[in-house]
Amino acid sequence: MSVSGSVCFIIVVCQPADGTREQLVRECEMLGFTNFCFLDYCDDIGKGRGKNQESEGPTAAIPGSSFSGLVIFAENSGKALKVVRDNRKDYDFIAIASEKEEVLTECVVEGGGAIDAILPDFSRTKAGKDLVRSCAKTGTALFLDFSQILNAPAYFRHVVVRRMGEAVERLQVKNDAKLVIASVTPDFMLLRSPSELSAFFQHVGMRDVVAQDSIGETPLSILKSNRERRGLPALGVRIILTNKTNEGV
Amino acid sequence: MARYIVFKIIGEKGIPASGDAARSLFDRTVNNGIGLLGSATSGYHFMKDEYGPKTGIGMVKAASSGLTSVRAALALASSDQEFGKLRIDVLGVSGTMKKAREKFMK
Numbered sequence: 001m002s003v004s005g006s007v008c009f010i011i012v013v014c015q016p017a018d019g020t021r022e023q024l025v026r027e028c029e030m031l032g033f034t035n036f037c038f039l040d041y042c043d044d045i046g047k048g049r050g051k052n053q054e055s056e057g058p059t060a061a062i063p064g065s066s067f068s069g070l071v072i073f074a075e076n077s078g079k080a081l082k083v084v085r086d087n088r089k090d091y092d093f094i095a096i097a098s099e100k101e102e103v104l105t106e107c108v109v110e111g112g113g114a115i116d117a118i119l120p121d122f123s124r125t126k127a128g129k130d131l132v133r134s135c136a137k138t139g140t141a142l143f144l145d146f147s148q149i150l151n152a153p154a155y156f157r158h159v160v161v162r163r164m165g166e167a168v169e170r171l172q173v174k175n176d177a178k179l180v181i182a183s184v185t186p187d188f189m190l191l192r193s194p195s196e197l198s199a200f201f202q203h204v205g206m207r208d209v210v211a212q213d214s215i216g217e218t219p220l221s222i223l224k225s226n227r228e229r230r231g232l233p234a235l236g237v238r239i240i241l242t243n244k245t246n247e248g249v
Numbered sequence: 250m251a252r253y254i255v256f257k258i259i260g261e262k263g264i265p266a267s268g269d270a271a272r273s274l275f276d277r278t279v280n281n282g283i284g285l286l287g288s289a290t291s292g293y294h295f296m297k298d299e300y301g302p303k304t305g306i307g308m309v310k311a312a313s314s315g316l317t318s319v320r321a322a323l324a325l326a327s328s329d330q331e332f333g334k335l336r337i338d339v340l341g342v343s344g345t346m347k348k349a350r351e352k353f354m355k
Contacts, residue, residue, distance in 0.1 A: 150327040154281075157325075189261065189334040192324050196339060199320035 150190045165204035250313040251292065255340045255353035256323065258305040261333035268297030271307055274329060278337065282322025291315025299346075299354075306340070306354055316342065 152160045192200075258264045258271070265271035272295040279288045292312030300307035311319040323337045343349035 149325065189259070189336050190327060192336070193338065196320060196324035199317050200324045202317045203321035 161204065250344070252311050252313050252316045253296075253343050253346050253349040254309050254311060254316070254319065254323075255343070255349050256307060256309065257338045257340055258307075258332075258335060259338065260305075260329070260335040263332060264302070264305040265300075265332070266302050268300040268302075268307075271295070271300045271302075272297045274332070275309060277329070278326040279319065279322045282325045283318045287315075287318055287322075291318045293319050299350075301354075308346070308349060308354070 149157055149160050258274070265274050275295045279293050283291065290312075292310065292315050294310040296308045296310060309319065320339055320342075323339060326335060326337045328334050341349070341353040343352060
């Protein structure tokens with residue numbers, strides 16, 4: 001990402017439901033992406049911005065950041081990779097979304113560090129987890145998926161927790177822009193609230209965590225006021241965001 | 250300074266039927282999460298008289314310095330031999346028992 005000097009942690013807690021695309025649009029707007037673009041199944045390649053979902057969004061709250069992102073719903077991996085390669089320099093953020101494991105696997109293998117994110121609802125697959133590892137290795141992005149801990153066998157949990165702690169430590173040492181998405185399982189029993197996740201990530205060493213409960217409000221203004229109150233510049237932010245679709249369960 | 254954490258237990262196979270059973274569950278959970286030394290330094294204490302067996306709502310006490318650790322441990326609870334899959338939701342945290350009861354347990 002091109003916003004050097006700022007660290008942007010974005011943790012999306014998502015209990016997937018219908019309307020994933022609409023959720024993603026809202027999430028991206030909430031995250032301050034003013035200039036992001038969705039491509040459906042890569043069919044829109046060559047048509048400029050395709051089915052553009054540009055929005056002004058609540059971006060003013062983080063000074064100096066106007067993220068630009070590309071989200072690709074990639075069912076044709078060849079085209080997806082081409083988009084990643086061709087557009088890398090134009091976007092701060094490139095995400096691949098697909099329900100097909102093989103697509104993601106190919107993107108991991110060939111796209112490598114060019115991909116910044118794999119979007120919620122998709123990172124539960126094995127390929128998604130491989131992508132996480134790949135991104136963590138290249139330093140492009142890091143994903144902390146809390147459900148990995150809860151799903152891990154008891155004898156192995158401490159290893160997962162330790163790795164998360166190490167990853168957080170690595171990120172905090174390197175003061176360049178990063179994106180972190182923690183996507184959580186659709187299983188209600190494994191879903192945790194942002195404040196609980198916030199506590200966990202603080203426990204493993206993350207600083208300045210802000211928990212946000214509703215997608216209807218901007219977390220950015222909360223972040224800004226929190227940091228202003230503490231006399232800190234509005235950089236180095238961590239956002240926890242949830243779409244809170246777990247009502248009525 | 251102590252903090253009072255109000256929680257709610259949601260279990261697949263029901264919830265603890267008494268304060269003692271809930272305490273046992275919490276002791277296991279916190280020990281699994283942050284260990285014996287962690288629970289000692291966090292000032293964790295289960296308040297069994299505050300537990301409601303019908304609602305699954307209760308209260309634990311923690312030192313303010315150990316609040317994060319205890320919450321993290323509760324977030325890590327995902328299953329138990331007795332109650333199957335379970336989650337422990339933190340309803341709120343307060344600095345006094347009175348306020349905790351008024352705000353989160355009514």
